[in-house]
Amino acid sequence: MRTLTVLPLLALVACDETIPTDPDFPSPDNTISGAVVVSFPGEPATAIILAGRADNPLPPNGTGRPVTLTTVPAADFSQANGVQSADYAMNGLPDGDWLLSGLIDVDGDFHPNIDALGGATCGDIVGGHIVSLTDTTFAAISVDGGNEATGITVTLASTLPVERPAFFPLTATGAPGIPIVERDRAAEPQGFALQTTGVHAALRRPDGTPSISYDLEGPYTVDPESPAEGNPFGLAPSPVYDVFSPSCDTAFFVQFLDDDADGMPDPHPTVPGVFNSWPQIGLTWVGVPVDTNADGTPDAFSREGHETEEWAALSVVSPTLLQAGVPVGIPVLMSQLPVVWVPAAQRSTPSTEADCTGTWANDVCTELVTTPAALPTGAWAITVIESTGQTWTVPNTLATSSSTDAAGFIPALQGSFLLVE
Amino acid sequence: MPRQRWLLPICGLLALALPFTAQADPKDDARRHFRAGLEAAREGDFDGALERFMAAQDTYPHPVTIYNIARAYQDMGDLDNALEYYELYRDADPSKADDVDPVIAVIRARRDAQNTPVEAEATTPATAPTTTASSADVARLRALVGEMEALVEQITAEPDPAVAVVAPEGPSDGPTDTVTDPAADLLIVDAPSFQDDAYERVVVTASRFGQSPLESPSTIGVITAEDIRLSGLTTIPDLLRRVAGVDVMAKSAGHSDISIRGFNRELSNKVLVLVDGRSTTLDFLGTTLWNGLPISVDEIDRIEVIRGPGSAVYGANAMTGVVNIITRTPGDGGNTVSFNAGTPGIVGGSALLTGRNENDAWRLSVGWQEHDRWGSEVDLDATTSRVGFLEDTDTAYRTLRANGRVDHSFLDKGLASFSGSFSDSDVEIYNIGVLGNFGTEILQTVLRTDVGYGPVLLRAFWNHDVGRTGPWVAPLNPAQSLDTPFRADTFDVELSGNGDYTTGPVEHRTFGGVGYRRKELRDFLYMGDDAPTITQDHFNAFVNHESTVGVVKLVGSLRADAHPLIPVSRTISPRAAAIVRIDDDRAIRVNGGSAFRGPTLIESYMNFRIPTGVDGVYIRDFGSETLLPERILTAEVGYHDESSALHTADVVVYVNQITNLIGLDSVTPTAEPYEPGGQGWEAGRTGWVNTDPSYLGWGVEAEGELFPVDGVDLYGTVNISSVIEREAGVAVADRSTSLFKTTTGASWRTPWRTDISADLQVYSNQTWRLRQFDSAGQIGVSPSPIGARAILSARIAFRPLPDEKLELSVQGWNLGALASDGFREHPTGQRVRSRLTGALRYTF
Known part of the structure; x- marks a missing residue:
């Protein structure tokens, strides 16, 4: 009897079941891992690796923003023959194609959560996951199904020769302030100017104690009397620009592209009637300035009526620089940048594919709006994107910081924007 | 549905043998016979009384x-x-x-x-x-x-x-x-000559001494050993589902959160859980690891559940109720060996040996139990971007446990008891909010001694918990690792005494004492990267007094706890009750009181980086040493009826006010430099605070049992409860607890050595207001509904041998899930599925 009762129970034990995967839980994120290799003779520093979508690359190849990042502490690096290396793992990536870029934060001033501090500065080592050492094009990495793509090397070998283009806008009179353009006068060229600035800001904790200091030397000053050292192009001194030589003062790194080497500036690939040039100037609609506390100064932005819309526009380097003597095809440093406003913008709204009259992807419909009257009025943020990938945007968080050099940095100017009326 | 699942009941049925003449021994049936015997004896029908007493003795010897x-x-x-x-x-x-x-x-x-x-x-003439x-x-x-x-x-x-x-x-x-x-x-029997104190229900948790439920100053529910045996359940939380006012939320098969009268929450921390009066709470976490308790259901004599504040008797954390798991007295009952197996991945066994001699009694128990997870969020076999914390990521819990106890009587009135236990567990437990489910390896060790003489008792215990915990499944090499070891100790000593005295017509009983508790936490990285040692010393004094005159008993209780971070004035916990005995078997109870929950060590001392989903960016979470205790104020009216041997009934209406609930504050954005130790940047800070809302709760709880004929038990509960959250003049219903809940069940101990039982629990829908960080770092509320659900369970057992020492059974729990994907008891929990189990139990 005992045997007869035990055997069926053993059969119970054998009646196992596979644990079901619950379909209501989201698909797991993916991981990209590998080694980060740095060509840098100095002491190891923190490496930051950024992931952006391949269909919306990070500057300078696009205007996308990083989706996620990871860091590799300096202590993780081993060094041999002037090359430093360490392992990394980038987690939290949804399914898709990704581009990895990275930097060695030599001066330790990078911060991903503070908009003004989220960029590589002069002297940082930059790079990414490239096709090969001879083809430095960024290579896309595909991941899906909650898997890990291994052996992805991130190569950081380029030292940034210029500083971030920290700036503030100028009004039509050339004074620091909020420039204004008008939709009603869109038929005539309207523009504004940007002025580089040094940055000497102190961010503070709620209790008032300083937390982060941010210093960018500048502004770059053009020396009209002294030609650039070397001057390989034999260009004459200019009050507008200097032939490029590395400078860690904040400056605009300007170049009218001449990829076909015909001595003429190339046309812009998307905006008719203008030239292809660096830096790129992007505009994004912020909203209508409002004065919530009735003190006469706008302190917030209203998006009423456009809550689900995102607007992005391009402005271009003014071709008047060519008339001022800026050479074609040669990068130069400038401290002031005239900009032409292009009265057109791209509008993105959530939409079904059936309802979209423009380009539809990922439940978003994107349309090009060329009717000036259809553009939203109000404040537009100004972003300068250098050919190095370095960027600067106003308005930014530094507007509420404290200045540690009142002569060299005026925080309030970092709260400026382009006002479209 | 996997084909293998249907093999289980077939496998179980193979174990059944032909039935023979039945003999069951339920205490309730014995009580019914006993009372009838007393009635017959009072009427002078001794033949009838004898017949009834014999039936009672045959049913349940006493x-x-x-x-x-x-x-x-x-x-x-x-x-x-x-x-x-x-x-x-x-x-x-x-x-x-x-x-x-x-x-x-x-x-x-x-x-x-x-x-x-x-x-x-023979009559003789006057002769010498x-x-x-x-x-x-x-x-x-x-x-x-x-x-x-x-x-x-x-x-x-x-x-x-x-x-x-x-x-x-x-x-x-x-x-x-x-x-x-x-x-x-010479020997003339004077009435009352028959004794009447047999089979009477006794509860101890409400006042810390034995008393009838009719005398209890608090609403109390009891799950007996027979209830446990007939249910076939092997987990205590599932047993608690049948108690009115108790909510059981299982986000996984590894852990359940128990709440009483509302406040259904993750890592529920407002119910005090005791084993023989000893706290089982992990003080640093504020919750009990149910599947890590070092006892099996075979050792349980009964589970007493107090609904309502219990701090006047037990101090901190007995805020909305107390669950006291009372084990069998050494020497009582027989030795048992049991095995169980089933799906999903259920395997277990236990052995219990017990005995006694003139002055000593002992009990030794060993066992293990394991249970697979209900479901998996990630198919780790097909995923390479995740790694499991525990080696086995399919098992929800696995526990190896042992315990022993020796009682020694001395000098007529003395009793000394020494016990020790340990459990070694791997458990899946859901943490709060975005942290998700964790794996925990934990070794729990308990040493305890009780020495009493007459009315004085000295009790001491030491809980020692060592282990490690971390996300159940984590990304590879995260910048902010959540893995951490821990080592927690609780040392408690208490001296208590009681006395009875009379003043005129009034009978008094006083019970009181003083106590000390030391809590220590080491190695826990959530307290800071250097894992500082946290130590707290607590003191308490308590008194419980009852005065009875005629049919009225008045109870007053008071306790004060000296907490290192909280003023004593904030821990004073009073209780008052009036019990009116309508007759010997019916009573009306009115009581009110206050209780508190002190902040856990985590809430007081935490220094922790909460991951944000972006490696290298985290939110800093700080504890606060200025937290006030959570507070509850309760009033209730109850009626208890045992006026016939055929039924019991209890109805209670209550109202609660709760304030100072502890929770996470909104995130304050911060700008901090890169922190190499944290491998990232702090994007904001939050901390534990006494939240602003107050809560008003009310409810009606009704329980009843019927014993219509021998072998048949019917029971049912109905529970209506509501909690309203009020803040800044706005009132919102808290529907994380079902408004309506009912349990009905029946068991039949047939004459053929076969028991059949079934149980149905029905819950109305819930809406969880999930507090989560939004993209701006602020705490927002996201309503998440859960539909109504029902849990149907059934069991059949039989004893093939004439001596009935061997019992074979098959049970199914949540049978409705066989035809569905189960249900969730929390919006982010796993789907709760069914269990099909076969069991063997031998008593000798």
Whole structure:
């Protein structure tokens, strides 16, 4: 009897079941891992690796923003023959194609959560996951199904020769302030100017104690009397620009592209009637300035009526620089940048594919709006994107910081924007 | 549905043998027979009383029943059987020997005298008396001597309320054909002669001493060992589902969160869980790891659940209720060996040995249990971007446990008890909010001693918990690792005493004491990268007083706790109750009180990086040493009815006010430099605060049991409860607890050694207001509904052997999930599926 009762129970034990995967839980994120290799003779520093979508690359190849990042502490690096290396793992990536870029934060001033501090500065080592050492094009990495793509090397070998283009806008009179353009006068060229600035800001904790200091030397000053050292192009001194030589003062790194080497500036690939040039100037609609506390100064932005819309526009380097003597095809440093406003913008709204009259992807419909009257009025943020990938945007968080050099940095100017009326 | 699942009931059925004549022993049936026997005895129907007492004894043996059988035989004049059963009574309860030995002596003497025939003396003329006694004279003389000796003993012994000795009114009238035994009239039973204290329900948790539920100052529910056996359940949380007012939320098969009268929450921390009065709470976390308790359901005598504040008796954390798991007294019950197996991945076994001798009793138990997860969020076999914390990521919990206890009686009134236990567990437990589910390896060790003499008791215990915990499944090499070891100790000592006294018509009982508790936490990285040692010393004093006059009993309780971070004034916990006995079997109870939950060590001392989903960016979470305790104020009215042997009923209406709930504050954005130790940047800060909302809760709880015929038990509960959250003048219903819940069940102990039982629990829908960080770092509320659900369970068991020592059973829990994907009990929890289990149990 005992045997007869035990055997069926053993059969119970054998009646196992596979644990079901619950379909209501989201698909797991993916991981990209590998080694980060740095060509840098100095002491190891923190490496930051950024992931952006391949269909919306990070500057300078696009205007996308990083989706996620990871860091590799300096202590993780081993060094041999002037090359430093360490392992990394980038987690939290949804399914898709990704581009990895990275930097060695030599001066330790990078911060991903503070908009003004989220960029590589002069002297940082930059790079990414490239096709090969001879083809430095960024290579896309595909991941899906909650898997890990291994052996992805991130190569950081380029030292940034210029500083971030920290700036503030100028009004039509050339004074620091909020420039204004008008939709009603869109038929005539309207523009504004940007002025580089040094940055000497102190961010503070709620209790008032300083937390982060941010210093960018500048502004770059053009020396009209002294030609650039070397001057390989034999260009004459200019009050507008200097032939490029590395400078860690904040400056605009300007170049009218001449990829076909015909001595003429190339046309812009998307905006008719203008030239292809660096830096790129992007505009994004912020909203209508409002004065919530009735003190006469706008302190917030209203998006009423456009809550689900995102607007992005391009402005271009003014071709008047060519008339001022800026050479074609040669990068130069400038401290002031005239900009032409292009009265057109791209509008993105959530939409079904059936309802979209423009380009539809990922439940978003994107349309090009060329009717000036259809553009939203109000404040537009100004972003300068250098050919190095370095960027600067106003308005930014530094507007509420404290200045540690009142002569060299005026925080309030970092709260400026382009006002479209 | 996997085909294998259907093999289980078939596999179980293979184990069934042909049924034989049944013999079941439920205490409730025995009570019914016993009460009927008392009624018959009061009416002078001793034959009927004897029949009923015999039925009770056959159903559920009890020493008092044996005594009453003896008494019935005595009153019927059957001294042989009376003597036999008095001797059986003495053997069954040696502590009553002093009381029953005189009775036995008298009965034996009477029996002997009756059995000794005496011839009539021949009448002779006045002649000198003979100097030689006849044999009959000698026998008679001996009988008289024996009776006189017994009478002397009777008179000099302490009075026994069950037996009264009345002197004869006058001498006998002379010689008779049979022995005229003057002492035959000496032993006259004076009512009440039958004892009535058998099979009565006793609860201890409400007042920390034994009392009838009719006398309890708090609403109390009881799950008996028989309830546990008939349910076939092996987890305590599932047993608690049948108690009115109790919510069980299982986000995984590894852990359940228990709440009482609302506040259904993750890592529920407002219910105090005890094992034989010892706290099982992990003090640093504020919750109990149910599947890591070092006891099995086979060792449980009963589970008492107090609904309502219990801080007046137990101090901190007995805020909305107390669950006291009372284990069997060493020496009680038999030895058992049991095995169980089923789906999903259920395997377990236990062995319990117990025994006693004159002054000592012992109990030793070992066991293991494991259970697979309900479901998996990630197919780790097909995923390479995740790694499991535990080696086995399919098992929800696995526990190996052992415990032992020795009780020693000394000097008549003394009792010393020493016990130790350990459990080694791997458990899946859901953490709060975005942290998700964690794997925990934990070794829990307990040492305990109780030494009492008379009314004074000294108790001490040491809980030692060591382990490590981390996300159940984590990304590879995260910048902010959540893995951490921990080592927690709780040392507790308490001195208590009680006394009874009378002032005029008023009977008083006072129970009070003082206590000390030390808490330590080490190695826990959530307290800071250097894992500082956290130490707290707590002191307490408590008193509980009852005064009874007539049918009214008034209860007053008060406790004060000295907490290192909280003013004593904030921990004062009073309780007051009035119990009116309508009659012996019905009572009305009105009570009110206040209780508190002190902040956990995490809430007070935390220094922790909360991942944000972006490696290298985290939110800093700080504890606060200025937190006030959570507070509850309660009033309730209840009615308890045991007026017949066929039923029990309890109805209670309550209202609660809760304030100062502890939760996470909104995130304050911060700008901090890169932190190499954290491998990232702090994007904001939050901390534990006393949140602003207050809560008003009310409810009605009704419970009832029916015992219509032998072998059949019916039970049911109905629970209506509501909690309203109020903040800044806005009131919102908190529907994380079902507004309506009902349980109905039935069990039938058939005459064929087969038990059949079924249970149905129905919950109305819930809406969880999930507090989560939004993209701006602020705490937002996201309503997440859960539909109504029902849990249907059934069990069949039978005992194939005539001695009924072997029991084989098959049980199914949540059978409705066999035809569906189960249900969730929390929006982010796993789908709760069904269990099909077979079990073998042998008692010897």
